[in-house]
Amino acid sequence: MMKLHQFHLSGNCYKVRLCAHMLSLPLLLVDVDMMGGETRRAPFLAKNPNGRVPLLELEDGRTLPESNAILFFLAEGTHLVPSDRWQRAQMLQWLFFEQYSHEPYIAVARFWLKFAPEEQLRDKRHLLPEWQTKGNAALGVMETWLGNKPWFAGDEFSIADIALFAYTHCAGDGGFDVSVFPAIEDWLARVKAQPSFIPMEHRPQ
Amino acid sequence: MMKLHQFHLSGNCYKVRLCAHMLSLPLLLVDVDMMGGETRRAPFLAKNPNGRVPLLELEDGRTLPESNAILFFLAEGTHLVPSDRWQRAQMLQWLFFEQYSHEPYIAVARFWLKFAPEEQLRDKRHLLPEWQTKGNAALGVMETWLGNKPWFAGDEFSIADIALFAYTHCAGDGGFDVSVFPAIEDWLARVKAQPSFIPMEHRPQ
Numbered sequence: 001m002m003k004l005h006q007f008h009l010s011g012n013c014y015k016v017r018l019c020a021h022m023l024s025l026p027l028l029l030v031d032v033d034m035m036g037g038e039t040r041r042a043p044f045l046a047k048n049p050n051g052r053v054p055l056l057e058l059e060d061g062r063t064l065p066e067s068n069a070i071l072f073f074l075a076e077g078t079h080l081v082p083s084d085r086w087q088r089a090q091m092l093q094w095l096f097f098e099q100y101s102h103e104p105y106i107a108v109a110r111f112w113l114k115f116a117p118e119e120q121l122r123d124k125r126h127l128l129p130e131w132q133t134k135g136n137a138a139l140g141v142m143e144t145w146l147g148n149k150p151w152f153a154g155d156e157f158s159i160a161d162i163a164l165f166a167y168t169h170c171a172g173d174g175g176f177d178v179s180v181f182p183a184i185e186d187w188l189a190r191v192k193a194q195p196s197f198i199p200m201e202h203r204p205q
Numbered sequence: 206m207m208k209l210h211q212f213h214l215s216g217n218c219y220k221v222r223l224c225a226h227m228l229s230l231p232l233l234l235v236d237v238d239m240m241g242g243e244t245r246r247a248p249f250l251a252k253n254p255n256g257r258v259p260l261l262e263l264e265d266g267r268t269l270p271e272s273n274a275i276l277f278f279l280a281e282g283t284h285l286v287p288s289d290r291w292q293r294a295q296m297l298q299w300l301f302f303e304q305y306s307h308e309p310y311i312a313v314a315r316f317w318l319k320f321a322p323e324e325q326l327r328d329k330r331h332l333l334p335e336w337q338t339k340g341n342a343a344l345g346v347m348e349t350w351l352g353n354k355p356w357f358a359g360d361e362f363s364i365a366d367i368a369l370f371a372y373t374h375c376a377g378d379g380g381f382d383v384s385v386f387p388a389i390e391d392w393l394a395r396v397k398a399q400p401s402f403i404p405m406e407h408r409p410q
Contacts, residue, residue: 049345049346049349050306062291064294065298065302066297066298066301066302067301068297069294069295069298069300069301072293072294073291073294073297076290085278085281086267088277089269089274089277089278090269090274092273092277093269093270093271093274095274095301096272096273096300096301096304097255097270097271099304099305100271100305100308100309101255103305104305104309140254141254141255
């Protein structure tokens, strides 16, 4: 069985679990003590020199980091990746947007406000206004797109929706108010209504 | 002919020109006055609500942002994208690494040190040590990988090499010393020796 080295409440790790569940691919979850520094120590760095989760490990020991690359690897050739070349490019556009313009503000604000010890947060508080501005700009770009389209790539739900759902559905943890983006709220509801949807907290038995 | 809306000395725009040149795909270059704020004004935002270059425009008017999504769109099905599924996933891993762990430090340091007016740089100078630390960490991850592999995905040159070359070859502009990474220096030379290589400054006649 494939292993997922992960921190359960990381949106980047949740993406992979949600995608795998929708594709009925079993994953053995290996919890990594990210808060305790495990991703920065030698045994983990031997598997991923960039020191991050999620990390997918195949049965033969090969490893793949980067959440959105893992999504593509798992879903290529399935209904979660458009078969049309232009739509596939649009899907990738949103995967790169998520990692460059969305995650560094919305996920990072959530991390510091929800998980970091108060004394460490103190050093980061001056960055909160910039995270708010840039995170809200990213949500604005999504709102514009969703104003007349149901999904981010083509006419069907894809891994672009999985990637953007992961940190948008819990953006409130980072101090963002998604209720001022009605098209995003409707889209979040459509994602939750997808067959085989699981919430972030879900753990397989 | 496809149009590329671009700023010529942006590495993200150079990636697209280099890839298109290697594939013999003609591009009409449309220079955007990024420094003058053109990417933040209504006519450009109508084409890309995220307000960034590069932006690819097809002959029928459809537009695609995000440099690495454009690379994938242009190169899918060619020798610049591995045909093996695992190698394709590794290629994507490096494309996401480039946008998350490399570009935000190495390209951003170059932008502020090389292009920004001195009075604006003053507000950013306190960030230079963090950019240096994280940019050098990214170069360290690349050095480790290239210690026993010629290219970033599989056994052949791919768009992962194009994406990482764009800002690594000019990392000195951001105050980085690539000469302390010998495997990266050898790889830069291999990229420059590829058929149909063009330097960043090259403009088609």
